[in-house]
Structures are given as structure tokens and as C-alpha cells.
Amino acid sequence: MQAVWAGHGETARLIAMPDGAEEVVRGVPWGSPDFAGTPAYWVVRCQWGQDDVPSFACGASTLTEEIGFCLLGGYSVTFEANMAAFTWLRQNDVFELEAKIDADDIVKLLSMPLLVDGRLRRYRFPNQRAMRISAMRRRMIAAPPDPSSAQILRNDLMSFEGIGPKTASWIVRNHLGSDEVAIIDVHVLRACRRMGLFPEAISLPRDYESLEEAFLNFARAINVRSSLLDAVMWTETRATPL
Known part of the structure; x- marks a missing residue:
């Protein structure tokens, strides 16, 4: 021992x-x-x-917000930039499904300088992530995923545009507090x-x-x-x- x-x-x-x-x-x-x-x-x-x-979660309560947060993160995006972009979009009602917001609106928002660690910085993928978040909004309105279990939710999320197993697991872990995924x-x-x-x-x-x-x-x-x-x-x- x-x-x-x-x-x-x-x-x-x-x-x-x-x-x-x-x-x-x-x-x-x-x-x-x-x-x-x-x-x-x-x-x-x-x-x-x-x-x-860090918790790696957005600290919000809705599944739409958690999906949006994780879509903004990932490869070549720091956690700090991820949080700054998410906060900016949330302040502009992007994750309110009733709001009349399209992909062009999201591109414009993500193209603006963001305050990251006290400095103004550009988000790296405004066009790509705007398209994915816009598609996510449409999907959440038409056919939202089933959050009844970790595996079911992850499988549903992997049918979303731009969501693979890592991002799906990230969303599940954050939203359900699950240790069934990694x-x-x-x-x-x-x-x-x-x-x-x-x-x-x-x-x-x-x-x-x-x-x-x-x-x-x-x-x-x-x-x-x-x-x-x-x-x-x-x-x-x-x-x-x-």
C-alpha cells in the first residue's frame, strides 16, 4: 500500500x-x-x-442554452472565448426560441469584438457556428431531443448539425449532471x-x-x-x- x-x-x-x-x-x-x-x-x-x-457548463437552465454554449466551444476556441460568445448571444435573445432571429443575425453578433479576459477579441468561427446555432434553433422548435436518459439524449443530439460524440457528451454531462458519458x-x-x-x-x-x-x-x-x-x-x- x-x-x-x-x-x-x-x-x-x-x-x-x-x-x-x-x-x-x-x-x-x-x-x-x-x-x-x-x-x-x-x-x-x-x-x-x-x-x-471549471464546470464547463454555461450555468443556464435550458437545454437550448446548453446546446448553444457547447456548439460555440470546442476545437481552437478557449473556454473564456466560449463563455464570452455565449453570454453575448444570450443577452441578444439568440437562445429564446420565440425570438425572430436568423443565421445572418447570429453571424453579425459573432462578428463583433468580444470582451475576453479584459481584452477585445474576435470569435474565430462566426459563420460556421452561426449556421449551426441557427439550425439548432429550428430543430429545437420542430423536434427537440429527448432528455429522459443520458444515452437517449446523446443519440438524439448526434443528429444535430455540427454535433459529434464529444460535443453531445459535453451537453449531456452539463445538462443532466451525468457520469454515464465522458x-x-x-x-x-x-x-x-x-x-x-x-x-x-x-x-x-x-x-x-x-x-x-x-x-x-x-x-x-x-x-x-x-x-x-x-x-x-x-x-x-x-x-x-x-
């Missing part, structure tokens, strides 16, 4: 884990909590890092490859389900909520790439 203190002062707790050579799941040893990127490290990091990771993005991929949990050669979205299954099994094996684990991995690898 190995043990390490996590936290500070009165909130600190002693975490016991199996020996570093023992496998968490097949082919992935626990390793030492003193070395970044090992399973033991992630267990400790999730214990003392729960309060300093957000496998570039940061989680990097962390899991380093542990040996994911193979080096993969093809997305083809391999998404198998990677997600491996990630969820790993999270259960170390007794950490998958939603917390992927958020911590994202935060850690974004700040200091492994």
Missing part, C-alpha cells in the same frame, strides 16, 4: 492506495502520486482540486495516452465509444466521478501539458 496526504490544514485527508506496481486496470499500474500523470496522481489531484476546476477531448486523450490507458493510434470519432468505455471503467476503478476526472485532466494538461 501507499498513502499520501491531500489538502491543507483541517481539510487535509490521508488517501490510501494500492502499491504503485499493482494495476488499476489491465496494463495500467497505479504508479506514485509524486509523479504527474499517474493514476495515483490523478486520485490525489481530484481530492484536493475539486474547488478549482468528454474525450485532446487534453483527456493526452493524459490517458501517457498512462497507457489509450493506445497511441486512434481515429476519432470512430473510436470514441471504446475510448469512453475505457475512461469510465478507469474512473470507477479509482473511485472518482468521471465528470470530475475529465475536468481535472483538462485543467491540468491545459495549464502544463503532460
